[in-house]
Amino acid sequence: MNMRAEPSPVSNVVDTSDPEAFFHVARSFRPGLAGFAAESSDAPWRARTVVLKLGDLRVGSQRTGGYRFSGTADSIFFSTMLRGSVEVTRRNRTEALGAGTVIPHINDHVSLRIAQGYEGFILSCRPEAFADACTHFCTEDPGLLLREVEAAPGRFDFARYIRNLLRLNALIGGDDPAMLADARFQREAGEILMASWVDTIASRVPLGSTPRARRHLARAIGYIEANFAEDLRIDALAQAAGCSIRLLQDQFRAVEGRSIVQYLTARRLAHARRLLLHDADGHSVTSAALESGFSHFGLFAQHYRAAYGEVPSATRANAKARARAGVGRQRPAGSMCP
Secondary structure (H helix, E strand, O other), rough: EEEEEOOOOOOEEEEEEEEEEEHHHHHHOOOOOEEEOOOOOOOOOOEEEEEEEEOOOEEEEEOOHHHHHHHHOOOEEEEEEEOOOOEEEEEEEEEEOOOOOOEEEOOOOOOEEEEEOEEEEEEEEEEHHHHHHHOOOOOOOOHHHHHHHOOHHHHHOHHHHHHHHHHHHHHHOOOOHHHHHHHHHHHHHHHHHHHHHHHHHHHOOOOOOHHHHHHHHHHHHHHHEEEEEEEOOOOHEEEEOOOOOHHHHHHHHHOOOHHHHHHHHHHHHHHHHHHHHOOOOOHHHHHHHHOOOOOOOHHHHHHHHHHHHHOHHHHHHHHHHHHOOOOOOOOOOOOOOO
């Protein structure tokens, strides 16, 4: 393994030709992701990652060889592509994206394939920190704003946010430990990035027609979160939201880009997958399905495979095998967990 680590008090740098060393960093940054694998190429594979903690934000600069991964982010996560290309599969739809694209990765399960020569910037924070920042820019529900930007990122103008990323990227590229360790720099850089990021999202009027209609949607999503494992009927959901079924369907299609049933199914699948990945010994495929609101096991397996590219039993078997092997317990030299 060829690897050089350059830790400073507030930054972590991993420069390596070993994909596993890089993937360890990536997993620690996004614990809900899995399936990391290097893409074959004629050029030697190499990755350099610099990760900083700036207030409530975790930010990272990456230059890497080709690789792929899939999963959910377990946090609010945005990837900005400065150079190269990425293939994204989300909601059974695949699209190729080029330089200058911002890729939100929040609630949905996604698969990404990064081409050789990728250069980009990643930003992540806790939902609570984003919600607090939103109070300075708008009165919209932060969860709805995030769901909208994930469903239709092309409707947002990220120019100011990207300019600030490029400025920070230039500072990181300079490898100036004194600058990166300065408390004032950390605070101000974090505030500037958060402000430009949140302002970009909040300044876009949500796709729902009125604030009242968006409140109906927020109530419906909250009701689903509390009751997705039950036998949930659409008429009961509309009643909890305080609107008609038709209006609620329209709101889901406008903001979520899918129907109520599709949203509910995806939420149940995500819960089942979490049980199979993180509590494989405590749950069989059947119990995971039942605890997630599925009563028809054939349909559960069909939906699961369509969403994640494998049957539920394979997820459980792989999770148990990783637990037995103790994958991730030993950290490679120079790795980090921000």
